[in-house]
Amino acid sequence: DAKTTQPTSMDCAEGRAANLPCNHSTISGNEYVYWYRQIHSQGPQYIIHGLKNNETNEMASLIITEDRKSSTLILPHATLRDTAVYYCIVRAGGANSKLTFGKGITLSVRP
Amino acid sequence: EAQVTQNPRYLITVTGKKLTVTCSQNMNHEYMSWYRQDPGLGLRQIYYSMNVEVTDKGDVPEGYKVSRKEKRNFPLILESPSPNQTSLYFCASSSRGGNTEAFFGQGTRLTVV
Numbered sequence: 001d002a003k004t005t006q007p008t009s010m011d012c013a014e015g016r017a018a019n020l021p022c023n024h025s026t027i028s029g030n031e032y033v034y035w036y037r038q039i040h041s042q043g044p045q046y047i048i049h050g051l052k053n054n055e056t057n058e059m060a061s062l063i064i065t066e067d068r069k070s071s072t073l074i075l076p077h078a079t080l081r082d083t084a085v086y087y088c089i090v091r092a093g094g095a096n097s098k099l100t101f102g103k104g105i106t107l108s109v110r111p
Numbered sequence: 112e113a114q115v116t117q118n119p120r121y122l123i124t125v126t127g128k129k130l131t132v133t134c135s136q137n138m139n140h141e142y143m144s145w146y147r148q149d150p151g152l153g154l155r156q157i158y159y160s161m162n163v164e165v166t167d168k169g170d171v172p173e174g175y176k177v178s179r180k181e182k183r184n185f186p187l188i189l190e191s192p193s194p195n196q197t198s199l200y201f202c203a204s205s206s207r208g209g210n211t212e213a214f215f216g217q218g219t220r221l222t223v224v
Contacts (some may be wrong), residue, residue, distance in 0.1 A: 037169075042113070043201050043215030044154070063167060098144070098169065099203075099213060101154040 004088045004102055011108040018075040020105055022088030025069040028058050033064060035073045037084040044087065047073065078106075078109045091099065113138050117216035124223055129204055132187045132219050134202030136174050140214075141207045143185040147171065147198040148218075154201065159209060160185055192223040 012018040024033065031105040048055055048062045050071075055062045056109040070086040075082055089105040114138045114145065124127060124130055144159035156169030159197075160179040174196055176188040185204075199220050205213040 040222075041148075041199055042217060043203075043217050044213075046212045046214070047205055049210070049212070098156050098159065099154075100156075101146075 005037040006086075006088050006102065007104070009106040009108065011110055012078050014080060014109050014111050015077055018082065018107055018109070019060055020068065020073040020075075020086050020088075020107065023070045024088070024090045027068050028092065029091050031090045033062065033068075033071050034065040034089040034091050035060070035062065035086060036089065036099070036101075037082075038104070039081075039084040039087045044099075047086075048108070049091075074106075078107075080109050080111065083107060083109045113214060114202050114217040115202055115214050117200075118200075119219060119220050121218065121220050122222070124144070124221070126193055126223055130189050130192060130219070130221075131178060132189075132200060133187045134186075134204075134216060135183050136202075136204040137183065138214065140204040141181065143179070143202065143204045144169065144185050145177065145185070146174070146203065147196075147203045148201065149198050157187070158162065179184050183221075185191065192221075194223050197221060197223050 032049050035047040036044040038044045048060050050062045064071045085104040085106050087101050089099050120168045141162045145157040146154045147155045155171045157175050158177040160166040166177050201218050202216040203213045205211045
């Protein structure tokens with residue numbers, strides 16, 4: 001699976017949009033971009049995933065560049081409860097649907 | 112409600128005393144896996160199972176066993192726990208393939224003294 005690079009941390013003000021970047025320059029054509037988050041030491045929570053088109057759900061939007069080498073997770077109106085570690089993961093569709101977690105980015109939402 | 116249930120949530124045990132951490136999912140998922148999370152090392156896969164009676168090693172399988180006798184259950188067995196297995200453990204399940212969402216349990220914090 002391709003590796004991802006994320007900043008270590010970022011913060012944003014409550015109510016503002018949080019834009020979390022991710023680089024995955026070695027991504028292959030059949031690999032998806034996934035985002036999970038982990039609040040404190042709870043189990044990771046799925047947010048969104050995509051292949052090449054932009055995706056939106058009730059939690060977030062995922063913007064994938066045309067060359068697929070980077071993506072941005074957008075939380076449109078961040079709240080204090082969005083403070084968490086966010087993991088960008090590139091995942092192939094092979095037999096072992098393993099999620100390879102990196103260090104993620106720590107998002108701190110300030111009041 | 113779709114969920115992955117792990118038990119126990121917290122466990123303190125002594126070196127060498129066999130233990131089992133249970134994992135159950137109610138989504139009829141084929142794929143289940145176990146991860147451990149350690150400070151500075153992130154989440155690492157221990158074992159996975161692609162279906163009943165089909166299991167395979169992940170990245171850090173030493174000291175662990177698993178079984179998959181039923182689709183919904185995937186217990187993690189530590190035959191002779193050691194202090195270096197002190198960790199936070201997560202079970203996950205999903206449908207097979209790369210285009211599916213994985214659901215995680217709430218975690219089991221294990222301390223081996």
